[in-house]
Amino acid sequence: xxxxxxxxxxxxxxxxDIRTPYEIEEWDLGGIQIPLDELLLNLKMIESLKTQEIVIxxxxxxxxxxxxxxxxxxxxxxxxxxxxxxxxxxxx
Numbered sequence: 001x002x003x004x005x006x007x008x009x010x011x012x013x014x015x016x017d018i019r020t021p022y023e024i025e026e027w028d029l030g031g032i033q034i035p036l037d038e039l040l041l042n043l044k045m046i047e048s049l050k051t052q053e054i055v056i057x058x059x060x061x062x063x064x065x066x067x068x069x070x071x072x073x074x075x076x077x078x079x080x081x082x083x084x085x086x087x088x089x090x091x092x
Contacts, residue, residue, distance in 0.1 A: 001055055001080040003088035014049060016056045018067045023059065027086060036063050039070060046071075053078040061085035 006013070015031025017024060024033055034042045036058070046054070054076065056064040061084050068079045082088070 002083055003092055006055060006082050007089060007092060014052055014054050016046065016054050016067070018056060018058050018064055029057065029086075031057075036067055039067055043074065046076075050076050051078065053080065055080045055082055057082045057086060059085045060087055 010029075013031075015029060017029065017031050017033045018036040018039065019033075020035050021033070032046060034045060054071075056067050056071075056079060058064040058067075061082055064085060065081045068081045071079055
């Protein structure tokens with residue numbers, strides 16, 4: 001998902017923020033917060049969202065793409081990665 005589409009649809013999106021708590025302190029967009037290194041341990045937190053659109057975010061978009069692939073292999077159907085991560089929002 002492009003940064004522009006993310007910004008335009010922000011109020012309607014289900015966001016999964018995989019940054020660390022320290023990173024989230026700097027810029028919190030809300031949503032579900034599960035650090036990437038704890039994602040597999042906390043799948044039950046998001047299990048009910050398997051068929052919903054989820055946008056996964058991180059700072060640059062690289063770790064959120066990894067998370068997207070992990071969740072896709074576990075049956076999540078409508079996953080999107082914020083292209084360029086939150087850094088892409090800063091240049092809009």
